[in-house]
Amino acid sequence: MTDTPLDFGDPADLDRLRRRFRAWLADHPLPERLPDEPVPVFLHRWHRLLHSGGWVGLDVPVQYGGQGLSALHQVAISDELGACRAPGVPRIGYLAHALLEFGSEEQRRRWLPRMLAGDDVWCQGFSEPGAGSDLAGMSTVATPHEDHYTVRGQKLWTSYAQYSGLCLLLARTDRSAPAHRSISAFALPLDRPGVTVRPLRAANGDDEFCELFLDDVRIARSERIGAEGDGWPLAMTTVSYERNALDTGHLSKYGLLVERLRRTARERRADLPDGLLSEIGRCFVDYEVLAAHARRRTAERLGGQLAGPESSIDKLLMTRTEQRLYETALKVFPEEQLRGEEAEDEERAGAGELFGDYLYSRAASVYGGTSQIQRNIIAKRVLGLPSGN
Ligand SMILES: Cc1cc2nc3c(=O)[nH]c(=O)nc-3n(C[C@H](O)[C@H](O)[C@H](O)COP(=O)(O)OP(=O)(O)OC[C@H]3O[C@@H](n4cnc5c(N)ncnc54)[C@H](O)[C@@H]3O)c2cc1C
Structure with missing residues (x-):
């Protein structure tokens, strides 16, 4: 350990x-x-x-x-x-927090135990073809009727929807209200008539992403989470937990790789170019900064502070640490670009994952909100700077 x-x-x-x-x-x-x-x-x-x-x-x-x-x-x-x-x-903590903070008592008791047990698998239906960073611009509409809504629209990049039973869905319930007050959140069962889930194949061969087509899907009012118009604050709560450095186990995984790099740098000092040694040094610094930051965030969370916009700092630090670390590791262990599954010795145990981890690390600056958007959030909501033109 x-x-x-x-x-x-x-x-x-x-x-x-x-x-x-x-x-x-x-x-x-x-x-x-x-x-x-x-x-x-x-x-x-x-x-x-x-x-x-x-x-x-x-x-x-x-x-x-x-x-x-x-x-x-x-x-x-x-x-x-x-x-x-x-x-x-x-990785359900962020969905659980959304339900804890916005769900009714009846909804928390209905959905949370099943979510935690894995009896219900949930996915997150936020992004759309025309609304990723600009989530408030979403065009999926839930038209209200007396006891239900009918939902029409399309979601995109919905991770693992094909393996999920329920979707935390955002849709616009009032087209006349300002964007941030016109979105509502729903728990949508994906076997509902009118729902089509179409998996997409990514460059690394995974079929993580799905498109979700919603064709006059009926959703009961009791399946709306929070009040009508609460979808925006619910979404912000969800993503701030999703961006959090604490819950992922990433820190200890990065720590293992930093340690492996450090050991290799000592043993192979003579064969590694100076440039690469200094990259290893930078990985070490990134990791230490992230760990120190995570410690502070843990203390804040224990003090009762909710995740909030500061999670964007977590997300940027994690992204920087992860991308530099895997990039550097592949330069130090270039053979692992070609093979890896059959790691034979203890030292290389788990090494086969390196190339896959490297590929996935490229997505870190996009999922959960891009790095540019995290910087905007830090500038506006953490530092209180005025919007640029
Ligand atoms: C691995 C992975 C898993 C995902 N899983 C899910 C999921 O389960 N559910 C879900 O709903 N979504 C999911 N997403 C989608 C993700 O949330 C979006 O990709 C992300 O929010 C960016 O949106 P976009 O792709 O539409 O890019 P765009 O918003 O079109 O952005 C394109 C580029 O423009 C930049 N940009 C846009 N606006 C600004 C601005 N105001 N200032 C500066 N730069 C800007 C962006 O930073 C980016 O570089 C996933 C994405 C990935 C990569």
């Missing part, structure tokens, strides 16, 4: 939790991926196994299926998983 830069608060309590989790992991190793099993299906099995041990939703109140502990406990579990190269806890 690596050092654990996020341990503070009550170290004894966290240490107990980490030890209990490591013991559980020893008895419940990552299951084998079945031949031809799609990655999301495999990860869903892992999700259910983690949930069976009580390791999902640690910071969600008990009455909604969680463990009623703090964000720090959930962070510690993500960190442990990252440190042993296991897939992280399922």
Whole structure:
């Protein structure tokens, strides 16, 4: 295990939790991926196994299926998983927070326990062909009727919709109101008549993305989350948790790679050009800055602060750290561009993932909001600077 830069608060309590989790992991190793099993299906099995041990939703109140502990406990579990190269806890924290903050009591009790258990798999239907960064410009419309809405429009880049049962959907419910007050959020069952989910193949061969066509889909009023017009604040809450550095296990994964680079730089000092040594140095600095920032954010979260626009700083630091790290690692280990699956020695265990991780790191400056948009948010909402022309 690596050092654990996020341990503070009550170290004894966290240490107990980490030890209990490591013991559980020893008895419940990552299951084998079945031949031809799609990655999301495999990860869903892992999700259910983690949930069976009580390791999902640690910071969600008990009455909604969680463990009623703090964000720090959930962070510690993500960190442990990252440190042993296991897939992280399922990335549902940001959806859970949206439901916790905006759902009615009845909705939280209906959806949260099933979401945490993996009984319902959710996807996020925000982006559209003409509305990504400019989400407020979305054109999907939910026309209100007495007891339901009919939804028409199209969503794009909806990750893993083909494996999901429910979609957290944004649609415009009032075309006359200003954009930020005219959007509402819904829990849309994807087997509803009028919904078509069409997967798209990405450059790295994954079929993560989907298009979602919504052709006069009926949604009950009871499936609207929050009040009519609450969709914008709900979306901002969702993305601010999505951009958060704490919940992902990325930090410990980056830490492992930084350590591997550092060891290699010492051992192969004579063969590595100076330029590459200095790139390794920069990776180390990026990682340290991110870890220090994550520590501060953890303290804020423990103090009760919600994620908020400062999450854009997390997102930028994670993106910079991740992209530089994988780019540098591929220069130091160029052979891993060509092969990798069959890592034979301990040192290279997990190395086969390097090229895939590198490819995916290119998307980090786009998903969850692009880097340019994060800078705009920091300028306007964190620093309070006036809008440029
Ligand atoms: C791996 C991955 C997974 C995703 N999963 C989902 C998902 O599950 N659900 C979902 O709803 N969406 C998802 N997305 C979509 C993602 O949220 C959008 O791609 C992102 O918000 C950018 O929108 P866009 O692609 O339409 O680009 P655009 O908004 O068209 O932007 C194009 C370029 O213009 C720049 N730009 C735009 N506006 C400004 C501005 N005001 N100032 C400066 N620069 C600007 C952008 O930074 C970008 O470089 C995913 C994307 C990726 C890559």
